[in-house]
Amino acid sequence: MKTLILLFAAVLLFAACKKNQVVVSTNNNNSTTTLTTGGEEDAKIVSVVIGTQTWMASNLNVTKYRNGDKIPQVKNAATWAGLQSGAWCFYNNDTANGNVYGRLYNWYAVNDPRGLAPAGWHIPTDAEWTTLANYLGGEFVAGGQMKETGTTHWLPPNTGATNSTGFTGLPGGWRNYGTGGFLNINDNGRWWSTTVNTVTTAWDRELTNNSARLRRSSGSRQNGFYVRCIKD
DSSP, X not given: OHHHHHHHHHHHHHHHHHHHTEEEEEETTEEEEEEEOOSTTOOEEEEEEETTEEEESSXXXXXXXXXXXXXXXXXXXXXXXXXXXXXXXXXXXXXXXXXXXXXXXXXXXXXXXXXXXXXXXXXXXHHHHHHHHHHXXXXXXXXXXXXXXXXXXXXXXXXXXXXXXXXXXXXXXXXXXXXXXXXXXXXEEEEEEEEEOSSSXXXXXXXXXXXXXXXXXXXXXXXXXXXXXXXX
């Protein structure tokens, strides 16, 4: 009888774990959690704890808003340059780049009320990016601790890169608002915040191959940047 009770409890535990698909492991000194979102891509999310914050350890890679509505993929350069609504693309419209770097989104997708981030997550504010930078010793040294090491993706010299945080920032480049063209793959990566700066711009953060800095910059809302989510 005792054996049957233990077996039944084990079955219930297995079913619960399978439903949520939660696996906990470690990444250096940082907790990492892999889970299945249950969303349309059923994407796995790896998260890393940095200070008091929990960040996704890879770029967002979804094609639908949280409510299930599709986000348009826009390939044409002129169309992209004129957008004032949410859209995504791969760098150079190449799915191979998407497999490495994720999808580029304009700020209108970031700010859409239908929700770009998966449930339980949100896109960071400018202040939350600043909290991250401050925890890592300030803007001028934070970036090195966030960049993937080596030159598999980054062009040399990949200054200061240690990836001690597990953030694994990659140089996926970005898409320009004025021409709809693609720029700076392998030497630059840019990530949105939700915080507006002017009537046409919003704050973002930038990593480059020749600096250890996590640079605070302000880009047109029509630019295509990457997205990292932070846990609610």
